[in-house]
Amino acid sequence: MSNQVHDFNEYRTRMNEKILAADNKIIKRIFNLDTNAYAEGALDVKTKELLGLVASAVLRCDDCVRYHLEKAYENGVSREEMMETMGIATLVGGTIVVPHLRRAYEFWEELEKLNH
Amino acid sequence: MSNQVHDFNEYRTRMNEKILAADNKIIKRIFNLDTNAYAEGALDVKTKELLGLVASAVLRCDDCVRYHLEKAYENGVSREEMMETMGIATLVGGTIVVPHLRRAYEFWEELEKLNH
Amino acid sequence: MSNQVHDFNEYRTRMNEKILAADNKIIKRIFNLDTNAYAEGALDVKTKELLGLVASAVLRCDDCVRYHLEKAYENGVSREEMMETMGIATLVGGTIVVPHLRRAYEFWEELEKLNH
Amino acid sequence: MSNQVHDFNEYRTRMNEKILAADNKIIKRIFNLDTNAYAEGALDVKTKELLGLVASAVLRCDDCVRYHLEKAYENGVSREEMMETMGIATLVGGTIVVPHLRRAYEFWEELEKLNH
Amino acid sequence: MSNQVHDFNEYRTRMNEKILAADNKIIKRIFNLDTNAYAEGALDVKTKELLGLVASAVLRCDDCVRYHLEKAYENGVSREEMMETMGIATLVGGTIVVPHLRRAYEFWEELEKLNH
Amino acid sequence: MSNQVHDFNEYRTRMNEKILAADNKIIKRIFNLDTNAYAEGALDVKTKELLGLVASAVLRCDDCVRYHLEKAYENGVSREEMMETMGIATLVGGTIVVPHLRRAYEFWEELEKLNH
Numbered sequence: 001m002s003n004q005v006h007d008f009n010e011y012r013t014r015m016n017e018k019i020l021a022a023d024n025k026i027i028k029r030i031f032n033l034d035t036n037a038y039a040e041g042a043l044d045v046k047t048k049e050l051l052g053l054v055a056s057a058v059l060r061c062d063d064c065v066r067y068h069l070e071k072a073y074e075n076g077v078s079r080e081e082m083m084e085t086m087g088i089a090t091l092v093g094g095t096i097v098v099p100h101l102r103r104a105y106e107f108w109e110e111l112e113k114l115n116h
Numbered sequence: 117m118s119n120q121v122h123d124f125n126e127y128r129t130r131m132n133e134k135i136l137a138a139d140n141k142i143i144k145r146i147f148n149l150d151t152n153a154y155a156e157g158a159l160d161v162k163t164k165e166l167l168g169l170v171a172s173a174v175l176r177c178d179d180c181v182r183y184h185l186e187k188a189y190e191n192g193v194s195r196e197e198m199m200e201t202m203g204i205a206t207l208v209g210g211t212i213v214v215p216h217l218r219r220a221y222e223f224w225e226e227l228e229k230l231n232h
Numbered sequence: 233m234s235n236q237v238h239d240f241n242e243y244r245t246r247m248n249e250k251i252l253a254a255d256n257k258i259i260k261r262i263f264n265l266d267t268n269a270y271a272e273g274a275l276d277v278k279t280k281e282l283l284g285l286v287a288s289a290v291l292r293c294d295d296c297v298r299y300h301l302e303k304a305y306e307n308g309v310s311r312e313e314m315m316e317t318m319g320i321a322t323l324v325g326g327t328i329v330v331p332h333l334r335r336a337y338e339f340w341e342e343l344e345k346l347n348h
Numbered sequence: 349m350s351n352q353v354h355d356f357n358e359y360r361t362r363m364n365e366k367i368l369a370a371d372n373k374i375i376k377r378i379f380n381l382d383t384n385a386y387a388e389g390a391l392d393v394k395t396k397e398l399l400g401l402v403a404s405a406v407l408r409c410d411d412c413v414r415y416h417l418e419k420a421y422e423n424g425v426s427r428e429e430m431m432e433t434m435g436i437a438t439l440v441g442g443t444i445v446v447p448h449l450r451r452a453y454e455f456w457e458e459l460e461k462l463n464h
Numbered sequence: 465m466s467n468q469v470h471d472f473n474e475y476r477t478r479m480n481e482k483i484l485a486a487d488n489k490i491i492k493r494i495f496n497l498d499t500n501a502y503a504e505g506a507l508d509v510k511t512k513e514l515l516g517l518v519a520s521a522v523l524r525c526d527d528c529v530r531y532h533l534e535k536a537y538e539n540g541v542s543r544e545e546m547m548e549t550m551g552i553a554t555l556v557g558g559t560i561v562v563p564h565l566r567r568a569y570e571f572w573e574e575l576e577k578l579n580h
Numbered sequence: 581m582s583n584q585v586h587d588f589n590e591y592r593t594r595m596n597e598k599i600l601a602a603d604n605k606i607i608k609r610i611f612n613l614d615t616n617a618y619a620e621g622a623l624d625v626k627t628k629e630l631l632g633l634v635a636s637a638v639l640r641c642d643d644c645v646r647y648h649l650e651k652a653y654e655n656g657v658s659r660e661e662m663m664e665t666m667g668i669a670t671l672v673g674g675t676i677v678v679p680h681l682r683r684a685y686e687f688w689e690e691l692e693k694l695n696h
Contacts, residue, residue, distance in 0.1 A: 015450035018457075022427065026269045026435035027449070029261070030207075034443050037207050037258045042196040047163055051201060054167045055174045055208040056444065058558075060641075061408075063447035064208070079602065080158040085167060087606035091146075091153050092171040092180070094522075094558030095614050096636065099643035101607070102595035109598075131566035134573075138543065142551035142617045143565070145609070150559050153606045172560065174442075176293075177524075179563035195254065203258035210406075210442030211266050212288065215295035217259070218247035225250075262439075269439050274428040279395055283433060286399045287406045287440040290674075292525075296440070311486070312390040317399060319490035323378075323385050324403040324412070326638075326674030327498050328520065331527035333491070334479035341482075363682035366689075370659065374501045374667035375681070377493070382675050385490045404676065409640075411679035494671075501671050506660040511627055515665060518631045519638045519672040528672070544622040549631060555610075555617050556635040556644070 004110045008066050038071070046075045050085050057089035057097055057104065065104050073111045082108060120226045124182050154187070162191045166201050173205035173213055173220065181220050189227045198224060236342045240298050270303070278307045282317050289321035289329055289336065297336050305343045314340060352458045356414050386419070394423045398433050405437035405445055405452065413452050421459045430456060468574045472530050502535070510539045514549050521553035521561055521568065529568050537575045546572060584690045588646050618651070626655045630665050637669035637677055637684065645684050653691045662688060 020028060038048045049072040056064035072082060086104060090097045136144060154164045165188040172180035188198060202220060206213045252260060270280045281304040288296035304314060318336060322329045368376060386396045397420040404412030420430060434452060438445045484492060502512045513536040520528030536546060550568060554561045600608060618628045629652040636644030652662060666684060670677045 012450070015453060019449065019453055022431050022453070024428075024431040024435050026265060026439055027431065029265055030435075030438050030443065030446075033207055033258060033261055034446075037204055041200050042194060043166075043200050047166065048200070048204065050159075050163065051166060051170045051204045052208065054171050055205060058171045059174055059209065059444045061444040061447060063450075064444055078158060080604075083602050083604040083607065084157050084159050084164070087604050087610075088153055088164065088167045089171060090558075090610050091149055091606055092168065092558050092560060093175065094554075094556050094561070095610065096556060096639045096641040096644055097558070098610075098614075099641060101599060102592070105595060105599050105602070128566070131569060135565060135569050138547050138569070140544075140547040140551050142555055142613060143547065145613055146551075146554055146559065146562075149606060149609055150562075175558075175560045177560040177563060180560055196256075199254050199256040199259065203256045203262075206262055206442075207258055208442050208444060210291075210438075210440050210445070211262065212291045212293040212296055212440060213442070214262075214266075215293060217251065218244070221247060221251055221254070265439055269436055273432050274426060275398075275432050279398065280432070280436065282391075282395065282399060283402045283436045284440065287402050287437060290403045290407055291441065310390060312488075315486050315488040315491065316389050316391050316396070319488050319494075320385055320396065320399045321403060322494055322674075323381055323490055324400065324674050324676060325407065326670075326672050326677070327494065328523045328525040328528055328672060329674070330494075330498075331525060333483060334476070337479060337483050337486070360682070363685060367681060367685050370663050370685070372660075372663040372667045374497060374671055375663065377497055378667075378670055378675065378678075381490060381493055382678075407676045409676040409679060412676055497671055501668055505664050506658060507630075507664050511630065512664070512668065514623075514627065515630060515634045515668045516672065518635050519669060522635045523638055523673065542622060548621050548623050548628070552617055552628065552631045553635060555613055556632065557639065 004107060005070070005114055008063070008107075009070075012063070012067070046072070046077060049075055050077065050081070053082070054085050054089045054092075057086060057100060058093035060093070060097065060100050062100055062103055065100060066107050069104060069107055070111060073108070073115075079108065079112075120223060121186070121230055124179070124223075125186075128179070128183070162188070162193060165191055166193065166197070169198070170201050170205045170208075173202060173216055174209035176209070176213060176216050178216055178219055181216060182223050185220060185223055186227060189224070189231075195224065195228075236339060237302070237346055240295070240339075241302075244295070244299070278304070278309060281307055282309065282313070285314070286317050286321045286324075289318060289332060290325035292325070292329060292332050294332060294335055297332060298339050301336060301339055302343060305340070305347075311340065311344075352455060353418070353462055356411070356455075357418075360411070360415070394420070394425060397423055398425065398429070401430070402433050402437045402440075405434060405448055406441035408441070408445065408448050410448060410451055413448060414455050417452060417455055418459060421456070421463075427456065427460075468571060469534070469578055472527070472571075473534075476527070476531070510536070510541060513539055514541065514545070517546070518549050518553045518556075521550060521564060522557035524557070524561065524564050526564055526567055529564060530571050533568060533571055534575060537572070537579075543572065543576075584687060585650070585694055588643070588687075589650075592643070592647070626652070626657060629655055630657065630661070633662070634665050634669045634672075637666060637680060638673035640673070640677065640680050642680060642683055645680060646687050649684060649687055650691060653688070653695075659688065659692075 053068040086101050165184055169184035202217050285300035318333050397416055401416040434449050517532040550565050629648055633648035666681050
């Protein structure tokens, strides 16, 4: 079993619940928007997840990258499409994105293993 | 005639030519990669331009946003698709993206005017 | 009459109206949150405006800095308090904040002139 | 006993001592400024610690967030005030701040446990 | 006569004087450090100015880039050395640095014209 | 034996190989540029490694800092030169660079131990 994917999701869920329980209106609404923004609209879910992925990668947020990799994987993004997205991220954001690319690639491998 | 689109393209082209003439190998190759990265591959050109747009917007690079808005417009992106992309940028990157959204929206209007 | 303050507010208002009219749900909700987040709560309005100012300054968003300078001024922040806030911003964010400090100081002078 | 708070402080103190012993004048003066900037002035210590917290959060520096959370806690900041500060950080800096909010919240819980 | 170099220096000097007159201790000390950090030490002035240039370029601070270009020029940096420095900046920082490279190149040309 | 240096290099090499094997043209070319950019040119290798170090430090990329520290060490950079470089990084990038300075200093100590 893949511990990296499991650990990430477990921590994320546990802390999100605590934060929502603290009942700050601004934070609760941002969490709510975060769910809505990637729903189908003029653009489909798969494209939106790739937009979330490239934005997270250039801003170098590992946890955000992991979240969108998982959603992208669930929505049928291929390894080649993921790599083209990360290629644009590395070009636009520069070589400082490379360490995040390494961790993203490792996480993607875990997602593939989990689904065999 | 739209001066904002024209002025942006004129300055960009003129300075790019000078920079390429200075003949620094690293910079020339990066300019070359920048052309290739948005070509059709596993993902189509339109999706890649939206990826370039959202990456530019969260990194708050007005000139990069303008470049990808123009390419997106040429590749058939609708105003609604552009706004969903900028909506994700504003959510992921925060309200500091809003001033760039204002300038992006203004540039998009100029692109529409130019094409009437 | 101070043109810098007037021009900033005029452009901001005009473009915000156009953007809201484009009717993207995510963007409209973020604009709405932006109004609510600085309302009195456990912290008072003045403190919240200083929080918005320092966050805008370290993220080097001139328009965001101008917006919070104006709100801070309206809520009774003194020049000395503004400078202590910008001092923390410059220390935490480094000397790259200094050009934004120059523009902030110039805008603050305009706000003072307008109110004489 | 809370290991997260203890480990953070132990590593921070130990490395700061080594760095100061290396005797680089610029770095020593910046360390010195860092102590002075949050002292009482026109603004009180509590407000300054919240300014340090929001600046650290939007710049996504976990160790800086931890440092200011600890100082804020010692200066009587309530959980609600901390959350309003982090709410502004998340709105201004976007959802990429959320993973840092999770770690901040976890650290705050450790601070509360230590003081029961 | 080159207006771009002159205008930059005139605004910078005028606002720095006003800011120093406001007498905030933290800001005054940071301004003072900024002078000392580029003085000869284990590294020579020319190398330090290139370090200041590349740091300013990857952080995309046009005014900081201009300041270090001027100092680098005065300290005998050649156009080729400047371009290798900007090449590293563009590789490490990504294509979002390119618009700043354009403006840097334009400013460098003005410096050369002024000195003929 | 120093585990921190070893672990960093092992992970970096292993993941780079996997990423290159995935055969994305843009990413492969960026990896290739990354090797070329620090080769001797108008500037020598030692200066270029310091440029890479300061750029990595202000962008707060720990893995990039570690890579350039190792290369700088191999190219004869002294501890004093490294600290002057990190001093400029901390001044330009602000106190948010300090946690990265702590980790950089620790890594440098490991490099020194490995070479006794």
